[in-house]
Amino acid sequence: xxxxxxxxxxxxxxxxxxxxxxxxxxxxxxxxxxxxxxxxxxxxxxxxxxxxxxxxxxxxxxxxxxxxxxxxxxxxxxxxxxxxxxxxxxxxxxxxxxxxxxxxxxxxxxxxxxxxxxxxxxxxxxxxxxxxxxxxxxxxxxxxxxxxxxxxxxxxxxxxxxxx
Amino acid sequence: xxxxxxxxxxxxxxxxxxxxxxxxxxxxxxxxxxxxxxxxxxxxxxxxxxxxxxxxxxxxxxxxxxxxxxxxxxxxxxxxxxxxxxxxxxxxxxxxxxxxxxxxxxxxxxxxxxxxxxxxxxxxxxxxxxxxxxxxxxxxxxxxxxxxxxxxxxxxxxxxxxxx
Amino acid sequence: xxxxxxxxxxxxxxxxxxxxxxxxxxxxxxxxxxxxxxxxxxxxxxxxxxxxxxxxxxxxxxxxxxxxxxxxxxxxxxxxxxxxxxxxxxxxxxxxxxxxxxxxxxxxxxxxxxxxxxxxxxxxxxxxxxxxxxxxxxxxxxxxxxxxxxxxxxxxxxxxxxxx
Amino acid sequence: xxxxxxxxxxxxxxxxxxxxxxxxxxxxxxxxxxxxxxxxxxxxxxxxxxxxxxxxxxxxxxxxxxxxxxxxxxxxxxxxxxxxxxxxxxxxxxxxxxxxxxxxxxxxxxxxxxxxxxxxxxxxxxxxxxxxxxxxxxxxxxxxxxxxxxxxxxxxxxxxxxxx
Numbered sequence: 001x002x003x004x005x006x007x008x009x010x011x012x013x014x015x016x017x018x019x020x021x022x023x024x025x026x027x028x029x030x031x032x033x034x035x036x037x038x039x040x041x042x043x044x045x046x047x048x049x050x051x052x053x054x055x056x057x058x059x060x061x062x063x064x065x066x067x068x069x070x071x072x073x074x075x076x077x078x079x080x081x082x083x084x085x086x087x088x089x090x091x092x093x094x095x096x097x098x099x100x101x102x103x104x105x106x107x108x109x110x111x112x113x114x115x116x117x118x119x120x121x122x123x124x125x126x127x128x129x130x131x132x133x134x135x136x137x138x139x140x141x142x143x144x145x146x147x148x149x150x151x152x153x154x155x156x157x158x159x160x161x162x163x164x
Numbered sequence: 165x166x167x168x169x170x171x172x173x174x175x176x177x178x179x180x181x182x183x184x185x186x187x188x189x190x191x192x193x194x195x196x197x198x199x200x201x202x203x204x205x206x207x208x209x210x211x212x213x214x215x216x217x218x219x220x221x222x223x224x225x226x227x228x229x230x231x232x233x234x235x236x237x238x239x240x241x242x243x244x245x246x247x248x249x250x251x252x253x254x255x256x257x258x259x260x261x262x263x264x265x266x267x268x269x270x271x272x273x274x275x276x277x278x279x280x281x282x283x284x285x286x287x288x289x290x291x292x293x294x295x296x297x298x299x300x301x302x303x304x305x306x307x308x309x310x311x312x313x314x315x316x317x318x319x320x321x322x323x324x325x326x327x328x
Numbered sequence: 329x330x331x332x333x334x335x336x337x338x339x340x341x342x343x344x345x346x347x348x349x350x351x352x353x354x355x356x357x358x359x360x361x362x363x364x365x366x367x368x369x370x371x372x373x374x375x376x377x378x379x380x381x382x383x384x385x386x387x388x389x390x391x392x393x394x395x396x397x398x399x400x401x402x403x404x405x406x407x408x409x410x411x412x413x414x415x416x417x418x419x420x421x422x423x424x425x426x427x428x429x430x431x432x433x434x435x436x437x438x439x440x441x442x443x444x445x446x447x448x449x450x451x452x453x454x455x456x457x458x459x460x461x462x463x464x465x466x467x468x469x470x471x472x473x474x475x476x477x478x479x480x481x482x483x484x485x486x487x488x489x490x491x492x
Numbered sequence: 493x494x495x496x497x498x499x500x501x502x503x504x505x506x507x508x509x510x511x512x513x514x515x516x517x518x519x520x521x522x523x524x525x526x527x528x529x530x531x532x533x534x535x536x537x538x539x540x541x542x543x544x545x546x547x548x549x550x551x552x553x554x555x556x557x558x559x560x561x562x563x564x565x566x567x568x569x570x571x572x573x574x575x576x577x578x579x580x581x582x583x584x585x586x587x588x589x590x591x592x593x594x595x596x597x598x599x600x601x602x603x604x605x606x607x608x609x610x611x612x613x614x615x616x617x618x619x620x621x622x623x624x625x626x627x628x629x630x631x632x633x634x635x636x637x638x639x640x641x642x643x644x645x646x647x648x649x650x651x652x653x654x655x656x
Contacts, residue, residue, distance in 0.1 A: 093226075281445010389584075401565055
């Protein structure tokens with residue numbers, strides 16, 4: 001029915017994230033920091049496993065590939081004005097970069113949502129690095145919010161399974 | 165502070181909608197049909213005024229321009245695989261075309277949300293026309309959902325002001 | 329850690345739904361009608377299995393028990409004015425009865441959301457029956473929206489598993 | 493059409509908030525702290541005006557009155573088990589106390605959403621005080637999230653008007 005199977009889509013998505021300089025281990029580190037107050041001995045391995053589980057969902061893959069494609073189009077200067085400037089400058093009121101990740105976090109309940117809001121303000125680890133690249137040549141308008149969403153969702157997933 | 169003022173953004177957005185073959189009057193007709201059961205004598209003029217109000221909001225402009233840009237990139241075959249195929253085929257599980265319009269409808273309360281869900285299933289008027297274009301050469305994966313969102317929001321706006 | 333285990337919570341929730349006159353089989357019938365256009369030979373058994381899966385999630389249980397408790401408090405005239413009147417009359421702008429079920433449907437992607445919006449307008453089967461009880465002595469302000477959300481989520485769940 | 497006009501509903505809602513020990517000025521202080529990094533000279537008066545504007549919306553009034561009513565029912569031990577225990581203990585997976593405020597924050601775009609997620613983790617000012625009351629006799633399961641939502645929405649409202 002589909003041209004690509006789930007494994008191909010997953011591999012492709014991990015590759016695309018690597019293309020913007022993000023390794024899954026770096027996302028796992030954010031997850032660990034988010035959950036540390038609740039599970040002090042949480043291993044990085046379990047965080048990484050949760051990140052992989054989030055990314056393997058088709059809804060996540062669609063959100064990640066779409067957001068990164070918009071960043072890429074903008075970086076190649078292929079968008080029409082005024083959208084080209086709005087995304088390039090990551091205008092304060094743009095907001096679509098925070099709407100699109102809802103496709104990922106909504107699936108993980110309200111803990112995902114509040115984690116996402118927190119990470120959006122407190123840019124931890126690789127999210128902060130992506131955000132700083134904006135001041136150079138890279139367009140990371142969607143990338144940093146997508147990473148925040150993956151980490152928020154993976155942390156929520158651990159919180160849920162831990163409380164059960 | 166911004167390169168474009170609100171009026172320029174509005175005019176540009178209306179022009180982009182016209183570019184995919186949609187006139188504001190056609191969206192107003194959907195609004196009228198949605199609200200007919202509640203306000204039998206609702207004029208097309210009032211519906212049109214509500215459509216214009218929705219589109220003039222920066223959140224709406226951002227969602228519309230972003231969604232139509234993705235359709236356009238896809239139509240020009242500029243996206244990488246597998247995203248190019250996924251959006252071109254408007255795959256049943258894609259879903260981002262329904263996430264992005266949340267940027268518009270969330271602002272108009274739950275009536276906006278339920279109107280949107282209804283229109284997504286019962287493709288009325290120009291939404292149906294856009295949907296049928298998919299079987300030809302045009303990519304309207306985001307366009308039809310964005311029109312549904314504008315109509316749903318404009319109808320919710322009338323419902324709210326009418327009950328006050 | 330918790331006073332009640334998952335099975336107890338599930339049984340209690342099914343009992344509460346029965347208390348407002350709703351059997352799981354009736355929700356399964358709505359699911360079947362929603363999915364008929366896409367899976368013509370979908371069995372009622374598979375729909376019932378999906379309904380049970382949705383209701384067994386803790387997020388669903390919390391939403392259902394909370395909504396039905398508000399209806400009950402209102403029916404017993406225990407709420408203060410003005411809330412007592414607003415919920416008793418199911419005022420057109422109340423909206424919280426459609427917000428609360430988001431706790432259920434958000435977990436099932438955008439198909440859940442659009443199904444919910446559709447059911448909110450086209451009251452099918454037992455949803456319509458619950459809605460009509462409003463004109464008698466029963467308070468079903470939250471009940472009908474919760475049933476719509478369970479059916480919408482169960483149908484989305486089938487749509488997802490079928491396309492994979 | 494309605495039994496209560498907007499002014500009566502507003503006054504009643506402010507009174508209910510006072511009933512759980514929250515003055516609008518305390519919410520305004522949270523707004524000021526949220527916006528300080530972006531608008532260093534933001535006056536408390538402007539924050540208070542924004543808080544009042546948020547609370548005067550019917551969607552906010554409905555969410556606030558409903559959430560506080562549930563807290564009250566629980567405090568009076570009027571809810572059936574298991575819901576009585578779940579809300580009284582403010583169980584980690586409960587989540588409905590974060591779903592209900594979406595009725596307020598969704599109207600203020602994604603800035604409202606991310607502010608809310610942030611406040612949910614960093615309990616500032618009166619939110620922290622409400623949260624601590626949980627360890628005494630008061631039930632504030634919904635109250636603290638509602639206050640966070642009002643503050644998040646009021647701050648988003650200022651952010652929007654400031655950038656225009």
